[in-house]
Amino acid sequence: MIPLSYFLVFAAALFSIGLYGVLARRNAIAILMGVELMLNAVNINLVAFWRYITPTQIAGQAFAVMVFAVAAAEVAVGLALVISIYRRRNTVVADDIDLLKF
Amino acid sequence: MTALQIIFLITAVITLGAAAMVVITRNLVHAALWLIMTFFGISVLYVLLNAGFLAVAQVVIYIGAISILMIFAIMLTRRVQQDFGPQTNAAWPWALVIAAALFGGLIWIFSGWGNFFTQAPVMGERADPLRQLGMALVSPEQYVIPFEVASVMLTAALIGAIMVAWERK
Amino acid sequence: MGDPITAISLWLDGLLAGWGLAPALIIVIKALLGVGALATAVLLVDIFLVWVERKVVARFQDRLGPNRLGPFGLIQPFADVIKLLIKEDITPVGADRIVYNLAPIMALATVLLLWAVIPLAPTVVGTDVNVGVLYIVGVGALGTLGIIMAGWASNNKYALIGAFRTVAQMVSYEVPMVIALLVPVLLARSMGINSIVNAQDSYWFILVAPIAFLLTLITSIAELGRAPFDLVEAESEIVAGFHIEYTGMKFGLFYAGELLHALTLSGIVASLFLGGWRGPGAESFPLLGIVYFFAKAFFLYWVIMWVKYSLPRIRIDQMLNLNWKFLTPLSLVVLVVTALLDKALVGVQPWVYVLVLLAANLVIAWVTLQILRSRARKERQRVAEPRPIARPPAAPVSSQGA
Numbered sequence: 319m320i321p322l323s324y325f326l327v328f329a330a331a332l333f334s335i336g337l338y339g340v341l342a343r344r345n346a347i348a349i350l351m352g353v354e355l356m357l358n359a360v361n362i363n364l365v366a367f368w369r370y371i372t373p374t375q376i377a378g379q380a381f382a383v384m385v386f387a388v389a390a391a392e393v394a395v396g397l398a399l400v401i402s403i404y405r406r407r408n409t410v411v412a413d414d415i416d417l418l419k420f
Numbered sequence: 421m422t423a424l425q426i427i428f429l430i431t432a433v434i435t436l437g438a439a440a441m442v443v444i445t446r447n448l449v450h451a452a453l454w455l456i457m458t459f460f461g462i463s464v465l466y467v468l469l470n471a472g473f474l475a476v477a478q479v480v481i482y483i484g485a486i487s488i489l490m491i492f493a494i495m496l497t498r499r500v501q502q503d504f505g506p507q508t509n510a511a512w513p514w515a516l517v518i519a520a521a522l523f524g525g526l527i528w529i530f531s532g533w534g535n536f537f538t539q540a541p542v543m544g545e546r547a548d549p550l551r552q553l554g555m556a557l558v559s560p561e562q563y564v565i566p567f568e569v570a571s572v573m574l575t576a577a578l579i580g581a582i583m584v585a586w587e588r589k
Numbered sequence: 590m591g592d593p594i595t596a597i598s599l600w601l602d603g604l605l606a607g608w609g610l611a612p613a614l615i616i617v618i619k620a621l622l623g624v625g626a627l628a629t630a631v632l633l634v635d636i637f638l639v640w641v642e643r644k645v646v647a648r649f650q651d652r653l654g655p656n657r658l659g660p661f662g663l664i665q666p667f668a669d670v671i672k673l674l675i676k677e678d679i680t681p682v683g684a685d686r687i688v689y690n691l692a693p694i695m696a697l698a699t700v701l702l703l704w705a706v707i708p709l710a711p712t713v714v715g716t717d718v719n720v721g722v723l724y725i726v727g728v729g730a731l732g733t734l735g736i737i738m739a740g741w742a743s744n745n746k747y748a749l750i751g752a753f754r755t756v757a758q759m760v761s762y763e764v765p766m767v768i769a770l771l772v773p774v775l776l777a778r779s780m781g782i783n784s785i786v787n788a789q790d791s792y793w794f795i796l797v798a799p800i801a802f803l804l805t806l807i808t809s810i811a812e813l814g815r816a817p818f819d820l821v822e823a824e825s826e827i828v829a830g831f832h833i834e835y836t837g838m839k840f841g842l843f844y845a846g847e848l849l850h851a852l853t854l855s856g857i858v859a860s861l862f863l864g865g866w867r868g869p870g871a872e873s874f875p876l877l878g879i880v881y882f883f884a885k886a887f888f889l890y891w892v893i894m895w896v897k898y899s900l901p902r903i904r905i906d907q908m909l910n911l912n913w914k915f916l917t918p919l920s921l922v923v924l925v926v927t928a929l930l931d932k933a934l935v936g937v938q939p940w941v942y943v944l945v946l947l948a949a950n951l952v953i954a955w956v957t958l959q960i961l962r963s964r965a966r967k968e969r970q971r972v973a974e975p976r977p978i979a980r981p982p983a984a985p986v987s988s989q990g991a
Binding site: 472483491495550 | 737
């Protein structure tokens, strides 16, 4: 059988990769991809804790479903923002999106 | 090494490799395709965790909706995607250091935890996580409020996304 | 000859155990053999589908169709396959090679994946997933992905437009499709396809959910990208859409995938609404169940072809209007009404249940038609009004030579 440690190490690695993507990428859509990786890592942890620590309570899966909903909403609004900014300023590079600096 | 462990390791290596390609590759459409591969690997891990519903929901939501929306957005911003300047910002070494430090710190914290190497308890024959999840999401004693709030949030996101991306003529 | 499939399975058990293999390994080997057999059988049916398609379209267009090779032209599809195999294999300049070659495989493989959850007979089920309906939706999304990959990797503007249209069409038609699929899930109280078929032992779900059946069929045709929803590959607008650059067998894979997808979705709709393998005597002779299943699937396949060759292609704005202003609200109404009536009718006789739900569906259909009629009247008035452009000139211009 697989010990819990496998899943936790995997999720930690995935979260770190996502964090690197969020911090290092210039393209706003690529940053969103990094955020998705991080959310997925959190989900793996939630489900793994449900399966290994509290299999009788469904809390882990229920929260994973909530994370799904949040991720879908985040991507919809995030991509709408990216496309809107692209229309106005013709860029999707996060460093160039400095509208507050007018 | 049991068969399950081998399956887990193969899936984990492929998934992490794909995730690394997501943040490394220069071509954004390729990054999106690698992202889909990552999601698929995570879906396999859900199956290994006896969460079949989440595995299929992962494919429907992440691959069917989120990734396809991302590819759509990448194609709409195609002019930018074609300029092959640096895809990372100036501070990328710091990002690498922070990510590595976070990974090390997490492992360090986990390794001191008593349950780190715990094995999965056996699922009973009569256990039905799918029914349990369905009941939990609509039961007033459990998660009906978060569930409804999530629905309202999705509606708000739907309207918000339409408003933000509306092309005013 | 009660059940040859179970007999073969037991014989394999005995044979492999006789070779001294571990029980776990026997399960794996049997699963692999089953997958291989099912995929091969389905692909053989696919070759036959080419012939069916050509014959039926010929009849719709008052022609004879292929009739030279073999009896009734039955050898024609093999000639088609050979022709595709010996054509030149072209990869366009600037194409993304890996994605370009992966896309046709995705298109066909995702269709084959769907057969894993369809129960062909009481004893012939690939795997009884308890989230089967959701699995179908998820695999459908993967098929969309194959088309997008093809459109993007071809490095061709028409292909890219085709991919864009695919996203707009398939992502939006998924919404009413999922809501309509929830109706049989609600009636059977399970998401597993096998349980849904088992729940239809006294009556088929088309009796209690005819509107949901029609909605599923319409959205399935839209998912397929077949006429009247074939904007994805509209020949007269974007040449061939996403598969414009594909030649030879790569195109063949797309073509085979499309035909097989149509049959697969017909089979799924037949399982969800027409009772799947159910029919007289299917319980005791499982092979009869396969015959019933394919009879129902091919009937729906013929309906899809009938629609395809009878209706003209709709415009993209009409396609999105139909989805968001008609199918989605209607599917929501049907789902809510079905759920409320199902809750109110707990413990009544089955025939009362069927009659009340059928009556409710007919009322919804009548109201929908009334609304559509008044809309159509307004639309006709709007179109009939004189248009601001292209009016005759106010005064006749005198000619030069007079």
